[in-house]
Amino acid sequence: MAFVNIQNLTYKYPLTKEPVLQNVNLQVKEGEFISIIGPNGAGKSTLCYALAGFVPHFFKGEFSGEVEVDGKKSGESTLDEWVLNVGLAFQNPFNQISGAKYTVFEELAFGLENIGVPRDEMKQRVEDAMSLTGISDLADRSPYSLSGGQQQRVALTSILVMRPKLLVLDEPTSQMDPIGTREVFGVVRKMAEEGMTVVMVEHKVEWIAHFADRVIALKDGQTLLEGTPSEVLTSDVLVENGFGVSRYTSVAREAKKQGLWKKEKLPVTLFEAMEGFK
Amino acid sequence: MHERLSFHIKRDSFLHRLNPLTKLVLTLALIIIAFTFPWYWAPHLILLVAIIPLSMLGKVLREFSVTALRLILPAAGFLFLMQAFFQPIGEDIIFKFYFLDVTTESMMFAFRNAMRVIVMISAFTLFLLSTHPSELMSDLTRRGLPGQFSYVIISTLQILPQIQAKAQTIISAQRSRGLDTESTFFKRAGSLIPLVGPLVFGSLVEVEERAIAIEARGFTSKHVKTSLHEIPDPAFDQGLRWVLFILIIVSIGLNIWLS
Numbered sequence: 135m136a137f138v139n140i141q142n143l144t145y146k147y148p149l150t151k152e153p154v155l156q157n158v159n160l161q162v163k164e165g166e167f168i169s170i171i172g173p174n175g176a177g178k179s180t181l182c183y184a185l186a187g188f189v190p191h192f193f194k195g196e197f198s199g200e201v202e203v204d205g206k207k208s209g210e211s212t213l214d215e216w217v218l219n220v221g222l223a224f225q226n227p228f229n230q231i232s233g234a235k236y237t238v239f240e241e242l243a244f245g246l247e248n249i250g251v252p253r254d255e256m257k258q259r260v261e262d263a264m265s266l267t268g269i270s271d272l273a274d275r276s277p278y279s280l281s282g283g284q285q286q287r288v289a290l291t292s293i294l295v296m297r298p299k300l301l302v303l304d305e306p307t308s309q310m311d312p313i314g315t316r317e318v319f320g321v322v323r324k325m326a327e328e329g330m331t332v333v334m335v336e337h338k339v340e341w342i343a344h345f346a347d348r349v350i351a352l353k354d355g356q357t358l359l360e361g362t363p364s365e366v367l368t369s370d371v372l373v374e375n376g377f378g379v380s381r382y383t384s385v386a387r388e389a390k391k392q393g394l395w396k397k398e399k400l401p402v403t404l405f406e407a408m409e410g411f412k
Numbered sequence: 413m414h415e416r417l418s419f420h421i422k423r424d425s426f427l428h429r430l431n432p433l434t435k436l437v438l439t440l441a442l443i444i445i446a447f448t449f450p451w452y453w454a455p456h457l458i459l460l461v462a463i464i465p466l467s468m469l470g471k472v473l474r475e476f477s478v479t480a481l482r483l484i485l486p487a488a489g490f491l492f493l494m495q496a497f498f499q500p501i502g503e504d505i506i507f508k509f510y511f512l513d514v515t516t517e518s519m520m521f522a523f524r525n526a527m528r529v530i531v532m533i534s535a536f537t538l539f540l541l542s543t544h545p546s547e548l549m550s551d552l553t554r555r556g557l558p559g560q561f562s563y564v565i566i567s568t569l570q571i572l573p574q575i576q577a578k579a580q581t582i583i584s585a586q587r588s589r590g591l592d593t594e595s596t597f598f599k600r601a602g603s604l605i606p607l608v609g610p611l612v613f614g615s616l617v618e619v620e621e622r623a624i625a626i627e628a629r630g631f632t633s634k635h636v637k638t639s640l641h642e643i644p645d646p647a648f649d650q651g652l653r654w655v656l657f658i659l660i661i662v663s664i665g666l667n668i669w670l671s
Binding site: 183188192213214217221222223224226228229230231232233234235236239240243244245246247248249250251252253256257278289292293296 | 544546559562563566567570571574618621622623624625626627628629630631632633634635636637638639640641642
């Protein structure tokens with residue numbers, strides 16, 4: 135039995151005409167790191183909300199099908215219980231700062247205070263999480279005085295510190311520089327190695343190819359492709375459907391037409407491209 | 413970056429170390445006594461022997477005086493003038509101003525009322541200078557105040573300056589596209605309309621996202637909340653609160669008894 139099991143999920147927001155998600159099926163194993171790609175309006179964020187329980191508990195609308203995590207169905211649970219197992223961090227870091235706290239350290243403790251973690255354990259968990267994501271030096275700063283990328287790290291850390299079994303991330307590196315992005319992917323990979331299941335929406339396909347176990351391509355609320363990063367990210371189907379692909383894949387695809395790319399498989403990362411063009 | 417909406421000044425002093433609830437009770441006691449104690453010089457005495465010494469004890473005399481001069485004196489001065497002129501009491505006329513009489517009685521009356529207002533504002537100023545808002549709120553939450561209530565207070569204090577900053581960004585953005593913000597009053601009023609839309613609707617969207625973000629961190633969890641900071645509440649504080657409580661009762665009691 136899969137750790138995450140989505141069966142025939144169809145969902146329509148109260149004010150939209152068409153369903154945002156149509157008959158989505160998705161299985162994720164425990165400790166697996168899967169990445170979701172797709173153009174704007176594909177339903178990526180809605181899928182994240184469905185995994186995190188906000189669809190259907192926070193956003194009303196027409197919901198059918200099932201979302202099951204760790205043997206429990208979201209429809210049969212309440213949101214405050216659901217969030218103990220499933221952590222969600224999303225794109226805009228500014229709105230993820232609670233506003234109730236004056237320092238980053240307090241901000242990270244906010245969730246632990248809410249779920250009643252004892253003080254000593256709370257401090258230890260906050261410190262561990264900060265050193266994991268490399269923000270220990272920000273502990274005493276005001277969360278509002280940070281840059282977008284730093285705020286995004288704080289938002290990610292504030293969820294990691296809750297130690298969810300399933301981590302749902304909706305473009306968690308959108309405001310980060312390449313170094314920050316790489317570090318975040320590294321941290322997420324490490325969490326997956328330690329047994330946390332991760333579902334991450336991202337555009338940065340080179341990093342996905344490097345770190346994720348599996349990729350789902352979503353379009354118009356339906357699963358278009360599913361497979362290993364190198365299968366999905368080099369597929370011609372992506373180009374035909376207007377997905378963003380890696381520049382190395384594009385170059386090699388052109389090169390293949392000219393007979394310059396000899397290998398069967400197209401590259402996604404710089405390293406693969408270099409190997410192929412040798 | 414942006415200034416936050418808080419008077420609090422971090423110092424290590426007796427006043428700062430008091431439990432936040434004790435300070436709140438102290439503030440309310442000073443105000444209630446100033447308003448109810450049936451003796452003319454009570455508010456004046458409270459200012460001189462309680463509030464000013466407390467501000468020295470709290471090592472915030474300088475900040476306190478600056479705030480007092482800027483905030484309290486104009487308000488109290490205005491109140492004094494209004495009441496001195498418009499209070500139709502007393503016979504002993506000091507001077508006339510057209511049809512308005514200023515009498516010794518109305519002067520005395522105005523002086524005391526102005527002093528009461530000074531006590532009220534300065535006691536609260538001192539409270540805000542020496543108490544961190546989040547400390548106060550987490551102490552009150554620990555004592556049973558609903559978490560949602562303290563969240564609303566604290567987040568408003570923090571988010572208002574952010575909204576101000578955003579309004580400034582929108583104004584700059586619109587000005588760079590030629591919006592008129594410097595000519596006649598009516599033109600400027602008209603130019604507010606395209607500013608309000610993005611600000612209000614943007615803020616509403618933000619509220620929804622923020623609700624999701626804090627919900628994802630267990631905000632409505634049914635667990636008993638814990639607190640990162642331990643806020644000490646020693647026997648001294650508890651005793652002091654009882655003493656202040658009795659003083660409030662006595663003052664109100666005397667007021668009722670003697671009236």
